[in-house]
Amino acid sequence: MRSLLVIGNWKLNGNKNTITNLTIALVNAFYNISKCSVAIAPPVMYLDVVKRYLLNSHIQLCAQNVDIHLSGAFTGDISAEMLQDLNTRYALIGHSERRIHHKENDADIAKKFFILKKVGLIPILCIGENKKEYDSGYTQSVCINQIKAIIKLLGIEAFKNSVIAYEPIWAIGSGVSASPENVQLVHKSIRDYIASYDASIADNITIQYGGSVTPENVIQFFDQKDIDGVLVGAASLNANSFSMIVQTAEKHKKPYPD
Ligand code: PGA
Numbered sequence: 001m002r003s004l005l006v007i008g009n010w011k012l013n014g015n016k017n018t019i020t021n022l023t024i025a026l027v028n029a030f031y032n033i034s035k036c037s038v039a040i041a042p043p044v045m046y047l048d049v050v051k052r053y054l055l056n057s058h059i060q061l062c063a064q065n066v067d068i069h070l071s072g073a074f075t076g077d078i079s080a081e082m083l084q085d086l087n088t089r090y091a092l093i094g095h096s097e098r099r100i101h102h103k104e105n106d107a108d109i110a111k112k113f114f115i116l117k118k119v120g121l122i123p124i125l126c127i128g129e130n131k132k133e134y135d136s137g138y139t140q141s142v143c144i145n146q147i148k149a150i151i152k153l154l155g156i157e158a159f160k161n162s163v164i165a166y167e168p169i170w171a172i173g174s175g176v177s178a179s180p181e182n183v184q185l186v187h188k189s190i191r192d193y194i195a196s197y198d199a200s201i202a203d204n205i206t207i208q209y210g211g212s213v214t215p216e217n218v219i220q221f222f223d224q225k226d227i228d229g230v231l232v233g234a235a236s237l238n239a240n241s242f243s244m245i246v247q248t249a250e251k252h253k254k255p256y257p258d
Pocket of ligand 1 (some may be wrong): 009172173174175197210211213231232233234235243258
């Protein structure tokens, strides 16, 4: 059975002081959380700072990126083993900001997926279409192709204990989220596609939505059958907003199939 997963992606924001304060506020706010899963993804250089405050907390650590190598002459990169060393549980891969600004392609992302699984971290594979693709009706084929690239290299088994985050690029940071009904259709098509390989993996995989999620709109996403959580950017930088989103997840009774 899938439980809701809420992740806060802090992107390139904050400093030691603000990140410490935000972490402490969230640890205090989430002392009673037990049903949904929560993770925060601070900038990588603060993972160790944040980790110290999470010792007895329900909040898990998430990295925003990972390198394809485990060690060696790769200046500026961070390995999956280093993330594991800091008790990091999840890592985002294929976020559109990395696909766009760092020219990451599906092959690079598949290698990242592989290395995370090898080390025992949970990959959060971000997928989604741009505005032009959305307007042309290509949303589902873009998403399926991004998933196919992983299956081609690693096989369907790789999706066991993995997460997919569907994030339409045009909805990220725009203040305009996708409609929950459309997101449900996309999530269902993703789950059906995975089920065409393996029904049990499809049933168990967590598929999050991301893109301008707020405390006000989040419940409409949770109300959809195939939306298993949210990946939150801007609203996760504010302790009150992120707490409201997590409390909504905690209280939600998902209409899962029997
Ligand atoms: P947003 O970002 O919530 O600010 O739209 C989401 C994301 O990029 O993961």
